[in-house]
Amino acid sequence: MSSTRRWIWTVRVSPRGLTQLVVLAADAPLAGLRVVGALERTSADAARAAVYAVHTDERPWCTIGTALGLTEADACTLLMRYIRRF
Structure with a gap:
């Protein structure tokens, strides 16, 4: 493992929070879209931060795939997709 700085992200999505977002989207669609955009x-x-940390640690694809419950190829595809988003 490298000594790079680690960022730990904690996201808790409760059914109530999801329900509130759906209600917001119905009542104020533009505000709902703004919130969804911020979440995205x-x-x-x-x-991207997680992909960078995995890359920096030079983890083998078999380890990454196993941790994500994916094949090596699918794990590689997923991580590349995360890097290219937005």
Whole structure:
């Protein structure tokens, strides 16, 4: 493992929070879209940070795939998709 700085992201999505977002989207669609956009950007930033940490640690694809419950090829595809988002 490398000595790179680790960022730990904690996201808790409760059924109530999801329900509130759905209600917001129905009642104020533009505000709902703004919130969804912010969530997408935040999750994309977190994904890129995680991919960077995995890359820096030089973990083998078999380890990454096993940790994600994917094949090596699918894990590689997923991580590349995370890097290219937004």
